[in-house]
Amino acid sequence: MSEDVYVIGTDMIRFGRFEDATPPRLAAKAALMALDDCGLSIRDVQAVYSGNCTETMVGQRTLQLIGQTGVPVVNVTNACATGATAFREAWIAIKAGLYDIVLAVGSEKMGKGMLVPKNSGGTPIPSEGLAGSNTMPAVFAQMGMEHSRAYGTTFEQFARVSVKNHHHSTLNPKAMYQKETPLEEVMGSEMMAYPITKLMCSVNVDGSAAAVLCSARKARELGLTGRAVRVRGSGLASDPFSERNLVQADVNTVTRLAARTAYEMASVGPQDVDLVELHDCFATAEICHYENLGLCGEGEGGRFLDSGATTLGGKVPVNMSGGLLSKGHPLGATGIANIYEIVTHLRGEAGARQVEGARIGMTHVVGLGSACAVHILEKV
Amino acid sequence: MSAEIQALKPVMPYLGQADDGTPYLIGSRCDACGQTHLGRFENCPRCTARGKLTEIHLSEKGVLYNYTIVYRSLPGVTVPFISAVVDLDGGGTVKGNLLDVDPSPEAIRFGMPVKMVFREADTAVAGGEGYVSHFFVPAN
Ligand SMILES: [Zn+2]
Numbered sequence: 054m055s056e057d058v059y060v061i062g063t064d065m066i067r068f069g070r071f072e073d074a075t076p077p078r079l080a081a082k083a084a085l086m087a088l089d090d091c092g093l094s095i096r097d098v099q100a101v102y103s104g105n106c107t108e109t110m111v112g113q114r115t116l117q118l119i120g121q122t123g124v125p126v127v128n129v130t131n132a133c134a135t136g137a138t139a140f141r142e143a144w145i146a147i148k149a150g151l152y153d154i155v156l157a158v159g160s161e162k163m164g165k166g167m168l169v170p171k172n173s174g175g176t177p178i179p180s181e182g183l184a185g186s187n188t189m190p191a192v193f194a195q196m197g198m199e200h201s202r203a204y205g206t207t208f209e210q211f212a213r214v215s216v217k218n219h220h221h222s223t224l225n226p227k228a229m230y231q232k233e234t235p236l237e238e239v240m241g242s243e244m245m246a247y248p249i250t251k252l253m254c255s256v257n258v259d260g261s262a263a264a265v266l267c268s269a270r271k272a273r274e275l276g277l278t279g280r281a282v283r284v285r286g287s288g289l290a291s292d293p294f295s296e297r298n299l300v301q302a303d304v305n306t307v308t309r310l311a312a313r314t315a316y317e318m319a320s321v322g323p324q325d326v327d328l329v330e331l332h333d334c335f336a337t338a339e340i341c342h343y344e345n346l347g348l349c350g351e352g353e354g355g356r357f358l359d360s361g362a363t364t365l366g367g368k369v370p371v372n373m374s375g376g377l378l379s380k381g382h383p384l385g386a387t388g389i390a391n392i393y394e395i396v397t398h399l400r401g402e403a404g405a406r407q408v409e410g411a412r413i414g415m416t417h418v419v420g421l422g423s424a425c426a427v428h429i430l431e432k433v
Numbered sequence: 434m435s436a437e438i439q440a441l442k443p444v445m446p447y448l449g450q451a452d453d454g455t456p457y458l459i460g461s462r463c464d465a466c467g468q469t470h471l472g473r474f475e476n477c478p479r480c481t482a483r484g485k486l487t488e489i490h491l492s493e494k495g496v497l498y499n500y501t502i503v504y505r506s507l508p509g510v511t512v513p514f515i516s517a518v519v520d521l522d523g524g525g526t527v528k529g530n531l532l533d534v535d536p537s538p539e540a541i542r543f544g545m546p547v548k549m550v551f552r553e554a555d556t557a558v559a560g561g562e563g564y565v566s567h568f569f570v571p572a573n
């Protein structure tokens with residue numbers, strides 16, 4: 054295999070709502086923070102991969118704010134897997150031997166309210182509510198109901214995911230929200246689509262995150278291996294055919310495919326993973342992804358959560374950042390923000406929320422359409 | 434089928450109309466792998482076969498595979514409603530609103546038999562006058 058690739062610098066802005074923010078301004082901030090994290094300059098960067106779901110040429114417009122060095126810039130969009138895809142492309146470029154130092158940055162300026170897919174079916178009138186629902190809460194409510202159907206998972210178990218992730222976020226100064234949400238509050242908040250209440254939906258926020266990737270050789274030359282984290286496995290998958298996928302979005306099968314690729318490349322198994330940042334866009338999804346990522350057996354996701362295994366101090370803490378449910382979910386930035394969280398733990402720099410002794414961490418994002426990216430990172 | 438329904442235009446692209454205007458669900462069956470898909474396909478997303486798909490009419494009967502009860506939707510959509518995923522007898526899966534059932538988890542049973550009915554779209558969404566859509570009701 055070709056040379057190892059390290060993450061040598063990474064950072065994210067605190068997620069929030071910023072009235073006059075633009076994607077390039079958000080991206081510029083995170084990019085400079087990530088460069089500062091490893092003491093490099095934009096002049097050291099040989100290529101840029103920029104993730105954003107809504108605007109065009111964000112990568113170039115970012116360089117117009119921090120230095121137009123003329124390096125290749127590639128703009129990436131891949132639904133909720135956008136940031137992770139930009140990160141992966143940066144990794145591929147170094148793996149290919151073309152560059153030693155590459156910047157991956159993700160940004161998003163979010164609107165308010167519920168996400169509904171655009172009328173891409175080209176129907177004469179909008180079809181939402183006419184032939185079932187395609188709102189994001191409804192899609193992920195059905196994901197949970199399918200799990201309930203198969204394994205008896207309850208509304209309360211799904212709600213406990215939200216309680217846990219909001220609890221974790223109280224330890225993360227970069228999360229949008231940092232407050233506890235007791236079970237009664239989660240279950241009692243406005244019902245969006247059964248079994249998903251408002252507090253079981255990810256938070257629409259503006260945000261950005263960036264990572265500086267570097268060949269192992271160059272990192273040694275620069276003396277930057279001390280806080281470096283190795284990319285041990287990377288899996289990206291599109292949705293393979295599954296029975297009902299085109300009618301009822303199936304993010305399980307695509308996640309399993311990407312996870313298998315990443316595990317095989319990393320030559321590790323789920324038992325080796327010390328912490329995970331996974332795509333809790335809705336509380337129901339987290340329980341399904343425990344199984345999809347192999348963290349527990351089939352049908353055991355609800356009990357795995359109940360056991361405390363995925364809470365700080367448990368066997369494999371999940372979404373220590375507060376997750377998309379509480380840290381927030383700026384689409385194009387999310388995949389790189391997850392990388393930042395894992396790298397921070399592997400470096401031992403996560404403060405109050407530190408997962409002690411973490412050596413291997415995993416990130417997972419999945420976007421409808423569908424795209425799933427899984428990365429396995431290891432302390433150097 | 435009433436003449437009024439037959440005169441309405443379908444909203445969903447997989448809803449076809451017979452010569453007299455009677456709506457039906459369009460399906461495609463792959464001669465190579467046997468998979469039934471909802472709507473028209475030239476090539477098979479399951480087995481990659483090219484040009485082996487035969488257009489068929491899908492069944493109007495099936496069983497409830499999955500659902501959610503939608504409380505928050507877009508402006509103009511009547512809530513709450515049951516968004517149902519139905520496995521059709523003989524193959525194919527389609528999403529539609531389940532009517533004539535109390536929108537509560539206690540009243541809805543996975544696997545319950547359902548049948549399709551066609552109604553004017555304005556019963557579910559504002560601005561639906563003149564259009565027809567498929568809905569499901571319990572089949573007893
Ligand atoms: Zn086929």
